[in-house]
Structure formats: structure tokens, C-alpha cells
Amino acid sequence: MxxxxxxxxxxxxxxxxxxxxxxxxxxxxxxxxxxxxxxxxxxxxxxxxxxxxxxxxxxxxxxxPYKGVMLSRQNIFKRDSGRCQYCSTTEDLTLDHVLPKSRGGKSTWDNLVTACKRCNSKKGDYTPQEASMPLAQSPYKPxxxxxxxxxxxxxxxxxxxxxxxxxxxx
Structure with missing residues (x-):
């Protein structure tokens, strides 16, 4: 059922x-x-x-006491509709830090987006602006x-x- x-x-x-x-x-x-x-x-x-x-x-x-949405890989994918936020594909998805971890980026709702492996590799250690890869939507905490x-x-x-x-x- x-x-x-x-x-x-x-x-x-x-x-x-x-x-x-x-x-x-x-x-x-x-x-x-x-x-x-x-x-x-x-x-x-x-x-x-x-x-x-x-x-x-x-x-x-x-x-x-706290009604919030737990930060998890699956919930990030749901928030982003299961699409890469750079190229909109639904294949081979992973998570990307908007501000890379190596540059102080945290694993938070506002810094994580869904990205395909290809776009994640292409973006590398840059911000979306530096890589000339605009996001489809800004990350947010639902x-x-x-x-x-x-x-x-x-x-x-x-x-x-x-x-x-x-x-x-x-």
C-alpha cells in the first residue's frame, strides 16, 4: 500500500x-x-x-523543540529536484560545495548543491563565478x-x- x-x-x-x-x-x-x-x-x-x-x-x-529538515545527501537532491545545478542533467549526481572545502567552505544547506560528476570536476577548486558556471538556483535551507x-x-x-x-x- x-x-x-x-x-x-x-x-x-x-x-x-x-x-x-x-x-x-x-x-x-x-x-x-x-x-x-x-x-x-x-x-x-x-x-x-x-x-x-x-x-x-x-x-x-x-x-x-526544533522542526527542521535534516541536512543529508538525499535531502539536497530533493531540494534541487534531482538535477545538476550547473547543466541540469539527472545522470551521475554527486554533491558540490559552492565555496570549496579547501577554501573554507562548510557542509551546510547554503553551500551544498547537486552537481553531476562532470560539472563537479570541471568546477574543481573554484567558485561558480570563477569557473564561469552559474548556478540554476541559489542553495537554501528549506x-x-x-x-x-x-x-x-x-x-x-x-x-x-x-x-x-x-x-x-x-
Whole structure:
């Protein structure tokens, strides 16, 4: 079952995305309520039929001190849409430091981009300006809500009102 479910916190702010199985268990154990069901889908057991959840809301508020997107190779690739930021190819991808590590560049969201091996070698120990290789987009750190909305794969239509809301960051 490849469908996913949006989990909302008690205040209806988006928390995460999970499997249908996990969402159903949370609802079944009365830890969450179903806000919306997946139209035209049902969950069946031997003796019963249940609506398949699309959005659930937790009954207890979950306080997350820091809702951020973890810096990882896969998340950089997702942010950059799986394309080299120099030539737009989708083949043979790796990571490139905009300001090379040898010149003090750090491994941060603002300094890492997706690059193919060919462009990464061509750029070498230079900045994009010095190598005359402009970036398709400047690197940035995606917010949690933007990451959920834009980089989590298929977004269901009924999730959009919840993912468009601003999330309080403490």
C-alpha cells in the first residue's frame, strides 16, 4: 500500500507524513481522529470495512523543540529536484560545495548543491563565478513546512489547506 497520510498536531499544524497502516493504528487506538478519508479507498479485515485515512489529527499536542529538515545527501537532491545545478542533467549526481572545502567552505544547506560528476570536476577548486558556471538556483535551507509540501513526493489535494498554513517556530 503506497498511499501516505498527513499527520496533524492537536492544533492542526502539519507534523509529518506516515503510512496508512501507522495512521490507522493511531486512530484505532484512539490516539488520533480522522480528519479526512481517502475517497474511493477502504481498508478491509475479515469481518469489517473501514475508511482509509488521508489526514489524521493527534489528540495530544506533540511539542517539537526544533522542526527542521535534516541536512543529508538525499535531502539536497530533493531540494534541487534531482538535477545538476550547473547543466541540469539527472545522470551521475554527486554533491558540490559552492565555496570549496579547501577554501573554507562548510557542509551546510547554503553551500551544498547537486552537481553531476562532470560539472563537479570541471568546477574543481573554484567558485561558480570563477569557473564561469552559474548556478540554476541559489542553495537554501528549506523550512519544514516547505519540505513537507514540496519535496515529499505526491501531495494529496485535501492536504493542501493544512500545508499552506504558517507554522509557529519557537
Amino acid at each position: 503506497a498511499k501516505k497520510v498527513l499527520i496533524l498536531n492537536q492544533d492542526y499544524s502539519p507534523l509529518t507524513i506516515c503510512s496508512v497502516q501507522k495512521a490507522f493504528i493511531l486512530v484505532y487506538l484512539s490516539k488520533a481522529e480522522m480528519v479526512a478519508d481517502a475517497k474511493d479507498y477502504l481498508l478491509r479485515s475479515v469481518t469489517s470495512t473501514y475508511p482509509m485515512p488521508s489526514i489524521i489529527r493527534l489528540f495530544k499536542y506533540v511539542h517539537l 523550512s519544514f513546512i516547505v519540505f513537507l509540501r514540496d519535496f515529499s513526493g505526491h501531495i494529496e489535494e485535501d492536504w493542501k489547506p493544512y500545508l499552506a498554513k504558517k507554522v509557529k517556530m519557537y
